[in-house]
Amino acid sequence: MTTARTKPLSSAEPGQLAQGSSWLGALRNRRLWLGVLGWTVACLIFFPIFWMVLTGFKTEAAAVADPSLIFSPTLDSYAEVQNRANYLHFALNSVVVAFGSTLLALLIAIPSAYSMAFLPTKRTKGTLLWMLSTKMLPPVGVLVPIYLLFRDTGLLDTRTGLIIVYTLMNLPIVVWMLYTFFKDMPKDILEAGRMDGASTLQEVLYLLLPLTLPGIASTGLLAVILSWNEAFWSLNLTSSQAAPLTAYIASFSSPEGLFWAKLSAASTMAIAPILVFGWLTQKQMVRGLTFGAVK
């Protein structure tokens, strides 16, 4: 591939033609290097995940021994992990909590982003920044108040409780993203709708949402992934009934005894659903994230 591409450059005649083709060659070369760079970065990012999957198939002794790609794979760790904790129970909690909180966040964020994008006041910018600033507070700072509130309202170890916390946690990001997507939409379209007698609700449902769907989808996906991976609140606010996959992974780590293979097996199982989900929705994601970027 490389030689085929560079060939015209090396066999080019001097003169005008050569200048043109060397320019072309340089461009091709640049694309090639960008490709190489892209792959290198992708491999670097993917390597820990690859290593984790690999470790899950090793024995505990092989997992701590010198790193090696050659070993006889075993399913022991998976069997042991399944034996000790019911994966489906945790996975179901993760699905319910991640999707539930995302839906709730979107329901709240769409109207608020709509009002901020299309009916801004002089405080809109400030409100947006203030919302984002709540993300800068380390969560452990509010652990005890939230724990007490949850205790008194009976929300400890319930999925409802986790959904509420995750919704609050993701809301600033969701509102911000939706706000930027909505802002990019030409106001004229909404105005045209209003001329034709559409109510605000109809305007949002039939014009705004269909036109910004890629943006909403990628916002939703991001919220799902963030909720799926969240470990602080899920570990602290649940015990057995509502514990999601992050608590499942945490139960296989230990300062005493060997655990790397089991931990890797559990982690692989925990990320598998979201990995498949992300893979299936990749197109939406990329479309959403680059939405409006090429206007």
Add this chain to the structure above:
Amino acid sequence: MKLSRALPLAGIAALGASAAQAETITVATVNNNDMVIMQSLTDVFEQAHPDIELDWVVLEENVLRQRLTTDIATGGGQFDVMTIGTYEVPIWAERDWLTPLDDLPEEYRVDDLLQSVRKGLSHDGTLHALPFYAESSMMYYRQDLFDAAGIEMPEQPTWQQVRDWAEQLHDPANQTYGICLRGKPGWGENMAFVSTLVNTFGGRWFDMDWQPQIDSPAWQEAIAFYVDLLGNYGPPGASSNGFNENQALFSRGNCAMWVDATSAAGRIYDASQSQVADKLGFAPAPIAETPKGSHWLWSWALAIPASSDAKEAAREFITWATSQEYVELVAEEKGWTSVPPGTRESTYENPSYQEAAPFADFVLNAIQDADPTDSTLEPNPYVGVQFVGIPEFQSIGTQVGQMVAAALSGQRSVEQALQAAQRATQRTMDRAGYLD
């Protein structure tokens, strides 16, 4: 007509069902081998107690500690049984967070529990948690290497001897290191070991007025010795090795000596987990100036938080899991080397255990010998051998642990590290009001 007759019936059926429904207790525990075995025996307990169901929350030690502390301090009531250590029990009992366990049934044989362990889990003379397993520290060494070098292990080795042997046996070219010791910072990691070393060198954490003693000559001497020993004759990158890493190193045959928890004995003596199972020697933890506090005492225990709403069922469970009957059950199911060690005299009197575990006597002696109320040469105001039984110790221990690790890795001199540690501890104690 039919419906009106069926409704009360359904009501009665529902009542009956709820009466027969078992009470569920939530057990929070750490992900250590012995607890994993306990979890795997859930069915046996539930069959014997059909009215109780067990729900498990298994977490890594540090995560669990934080999780339980949040729950118990706020009275969250999420757990009916908590797995906590000798560090927490007296502190929590003092705040009335734990249910006192004074009227234990006779068949539980509370006198069979080892005295020192019982003492560590009591507050004002009353047990507040039942010991699940207990450990001390001791020395493991490679009999084959010692034989080849013509070294004979005395009954009680000293640290000076250990240094000489480490120098003699250190062979980095063949990946055999003189000694493996904990280096990873943390109050329960390097400081557990370092505290025992300081104790035996004649040092202490605080004097009787709670004045930190970290810049004292005994600390200087102990830490300088530790840095020299582990830095020169230890494995590379020793400052990131904790219990797990050292266990892996030792069982792969990379260490000539290792001083660490007695609870590792079962695993490194198990040929399926260790390549040195047949070349293993055991000795008491080495001493220097004084034998006092030269080995630690730790026990993982099961306690019932005061906020539990199923105290009776929880008591039923913890008396089962810490009973002699349970020890025998584990022996039957998993073999004698897997039984939870260090809690009951009857375990050590059992001929089958003595035969299966040649290290049993060392463990028993080390545990019986450790006295958390008298662990240093000069008097101190605290309870604990490798820790200080005050709530502030977690942060103090970890901070000092980081300084010691910095000295080990050569980022600071021993003197600088200890001065910084002294200042930090002084500040913490000042703020906490001990030095008023």
